[in-house]
Amino acid sequence: LPATCHIGGRIPPKDVWDYVAKLKSLNSQELCLIRFHPVTEDDVGYACLYSYFASRDRFGVITNTNRKIKDLYLIPLSSQDPVPPELLPFAGPG
Numbered sequence: 001l002p003a004t005c006h007i008g009g010r011i012p013p014k015d016v017w018d019y020v021a022k023l024k025s026l027n028s029q030e031l032c033l034i035r036f037h038p039v040t041e042d043d044v045g046y047a048c049l050y051s052y053f054a055s056r057d058r059f060g061v062i063t064n065t066n067r068k069i070k071d072l073y074l075i076p077l078s079s080q081d082p083v084p085p086e087l088l089p090f091a092g093p094g
Contacts, residue, residue: 001034001066006012007074008063016024016059016073017086033087036074 023029036048052059053076060074075084083090 001069001072002023002062005072006063007060008054009061010053010058011061013057013075016041016075019071033037033090046071049074050078056079 020031023031036046049060054073059076062072062074064070064072077083
């Protein structure tokens with residue numbers, strides 16, 4: 001990943017889940033998950049970003065400048081939310 005990611009927009013979760021389902025059925029694409037977390041308990045910027053997407057029921061779309069990464073989405077999950085079933089099962093080092 002680049003050192004800085006820029007949010008280029010937002011997308012309805014259904015669109016992302018439909019896309020993920022297609023990727024999983026192909027078995028030719030790799031799906032990677034990265035967990036971001038606030039630096040401190042008082043990280044206001046992180047909380048604002050989470051609140052923005054969660055309150056609008058949208059995922060973030062990262063503007064991509066790396067040709068090796070096809071798509072990159074921010075999925076707002078609270079610390080109590082389970083991992084969405086569309087992303088299970090996990091395989092690999094994570």
